[in-house]
Amino acid sequence: MPRNEPTEVTDEWGGERSPKRRKAVRYGVPVAVAGLSAAMIGLVPAFAGSAPDLPKISAQDLIAKVAKSDVQQLSGTVRVTTDLGLPSLPGAGAGAFGGAPGGGAQGGDGASAAPQNKLMELASGAHTLRVAADGPEKQRVSIVDKGAEYSLVHNGKDVWAYDSGSNTAVHNTAPGERSGKQHRAPEGLPKDLKTATPQDLAKQALEAAGDTTSVTVDGTAKVAGRDAYQLLIKPKQAGSTVGSIRVAVDAENGTPLKFTLTPKSGGAAAVDVGYTNVDFAKPAASTFSFTPPKGAKVVNGDKERATAQRGHGKDAPSRKELAKGMDGLNVIGKGWTSIATIKGDGPGLPSGKDKDKAKGAGGDVGNFLDSIGDEVNGKFGSGRVFSTRLVNALITDNGTVYVGAVDKQTLINAANAAK
Secondary structure (H helix, E strand, C coil): CCCCCCCCCCCCCCCCCCCCCHHHHHCHHHHHHHHHHHHCCCCCCCCCCCCCCCCCCCHHHHHHHHHHCCCCEEEEEEEEEECCCCCCCCCCCCCCCCCCCCCCCCCCCCHHHCHHHHCHHHCCEEEEEEEEEECCCEEEEEEEECCEEEEEEEECCEEEEEECCCCEEEEEECHHHHHCCCCCCCCCCCHHHHCCCHHHHHHHHHHCCCCCEEEEEEEEEEECCEEEEEEEEEECCCCECEEEEEEEEECCCCCEEEEEEEECCCCCCCEEEEEEEEECCCCCHHHHCCCCCCCCEEEEHHHHHHHHHHHHHHHCCCHHHHHHCCCCEEEECCHHHCEEEECCCCCCCCCCHHHHHHHHCCCCHHHHHHHHEEEEEECCEEEEEEECCCCEEEEECCCCEEEECECHHHHHHHHHHCC
């Protein structure tokens, strides 16, 4: 019989509105959260509605329910926002999805509709996504914001990306069709958009739960009109900047409906993603149909890719070469206080006397660094710490980088210990 009390664990999609690792997870939640929160998530009104009266369930059984959940068909609206406390960047707020008129100058004719170009726009603020899925061969994600719409549509062998701001559509053949092998998800759909739903975020967090984590059931909630249990995940390690992660789990089918990450410093959620409505019925087939609107600029993504590869010729780096370039990346520590490090060979950012020289030379480098980072010193030498509400980074005077969802002193301690 499962225990009933909370238990600690150690270890409106309508019709077409407009065509307009284990290993990695182990050092995980901090690094995964850093990557995910840089591109997604937001402050949704907290679990609204009266708490439903549901049967008691243990944390272990609720986690097992999430793990067993295999929802293949759904449609709904997801509200996402990111509030990391990042400084405003010049030009970051220009335009919803349009980019340069006619489709952006970088990366070819389809640059403005390329999925990667949307990630920066999702790095802060609130956004609305409409999502739908019907098994591994049919998915759709549309980002609707400021009167513009950006859609990614995967339907069998076809993958379309459409940006209404520039009226540009890019067509690609799904990777499995190009190779003659079966495929599950298109490479054209960036990881951060594939993990834009509460299910993906929650499963990553739960997979990383170990002896550095406390997991309990903390009551019930009503989310998107559905009864849900609330799973509360908290780090046990003092150096983590994560206060808690709260996951609302559908009481009927185990699907996570809402994911909220709150920093230890308090205040608004740094990462919050939740369904405002969801339907687990099979979406209409027309949901996954796409035809470029009249007058749209249509780009052959396969042809662009082949042309780019020929243009690079022997200079194009292979996957092995790209992977080799990550050899300098190392992870120290464990659990929530794990830190990614990249060994530098100097010089890094100016600090100490070098920074004073930058100021004295009449430049703005020293003043700029003072405005966004704190100078620190230790056995490792000197460097600067750049902070957000969740992720901090230390760059030493020799260019070595330490980054993680940990506080400043934990970074300094790691740098000192590495010496």
